[in-house]
Amino acid sequence: xxxxxxxxxxxxxxxxxxxxxxxxxxxxxxxxxxxxxxxxxxxxxxxxxxxxxxxxxxxxxxxxxxxxxxxxxxxxxxxxxxxxxxxxxxxxxxxxxxxxxxxxxxxxxxx
Amino acid sequence: xxxxxxxxxxxxxxxxxxxxxxxxxxxxxxxxxxxxxxxxxxxxxxxxxxxxxxxxxxxxxxxxxxxxxxxxxxxxxxxxxxxxxxxxxxxxxxxxxxxxxxxxxxxxxxxxxxxx
Numbered sequence: 001x002x003x004x005x006x007x008x009x010x011x012x013x014x015x016x017x018x019x020x021x022x023x024x025x026x027x028x029x030x031x032x033x034x035x036x037x038x039x040x041x042x043x044x045x046x047x048x049x050x051x052x053x054x055x056x057x058x059x060x061x062x063x064x065x066x067x068x069x070x071x072x073x074x075x076x077x078x079x080x081x082x083x084x085x086x087x088x089x090x091x092x093x094x095x096x097x098x099x100x101x102x103x104x105x106x107x108x109x110x111x
Numbered sequence: 112x113x114x115x116x117x118x119x120x121x122x123x124x125x126x127x128x129x130x131x132x133x134x135x136x137x138x139x140x141x142x143x144x145x146x147x148x149x150x151x152x153x154x155x156x157x158x159x160x161x162x163x164x165x166x167x168x169x170x171x172x173x174x175x176x177x178x179x180x181x182x183x184x185x186x187x188x189x190x191x192x193x194x195x196x197x198x199x200x201x202x203x204x205x206x207x208x209x210x211x212x213x214x215x216x217x218x219x220x221x222x223x224x225x226x227x
Contacts (some may be wrong), residue, residue: 025189033216034220036188041220041221042115042117042218042219042220042221043201043203043218044218045215045216045218048215060120088154090154097142097144097159097161097166098144098156098159098167099146099154099156099168099203099216100154100156100171101145101146101154101155103152103153104134104154
């Protein structure tokens with residue numbers, strides 16, 4: 001079955017780029033999602049990518065997918081203090097009707 | 112357009128009691144799923160419904176149940192509450208028949224359950 005892993009913590013300076021990494025195990029067709037969770041809040045969908053794509057860009061966000069290594073990354077350009085949150089990577093398989101989440105990466109943006 | 116609405120937002124229950132949580136999906140969304148979030152176990156899938164049918168269920172005891180109504184609103188129920196059921200319960204909705212696969216999936220703000 002699908003398994004998703006993330007590093008736990010990342011600290012960056014305001015204005016720098018942040019790169020949050022994720023690895024997934026399933027080799028069949030998978031959609032991969034990035035969510036943001038601020039304290040006391042639900043999950044905010046940031047973007048998603050299909051496993052046959054290499055890259056997707058949306059304003060300050062760039063998702064890169066290395067299919068060979070099953071490695072997914074989320075790059076946030078010009079990181080702001082408001083980007084401080086926990087970021088979750090999640091995968092879904094066809095006909096599974098569910099998301100499998102990583103443990104989340106806590107991003108701290110220092111002024 | 113209203114987002115996913117969950118009620119209540121916060122509640123405190125005593126061990127042995129039962130609780131019902133409600134979720135109203137985004138208008139037009141027919142797939143509703145539920146997740147439990149705890150510090151120890153992270154985000155875990157509970158169940159998913161589409162057109163009143165449960166299509167998948169996570170690895171939770173039978174005390175956890177859910178249903179979906181004809182208007183796509185969903186409820187989940189936890190009976191005989193245990194301390195370990197204290198968690199944030201998140202509801203998500205999406206449009207398509209494929210549920211979580213390839214659809215934009217939106218989450219509500221969650222219901223914070225504390226069991227004492």
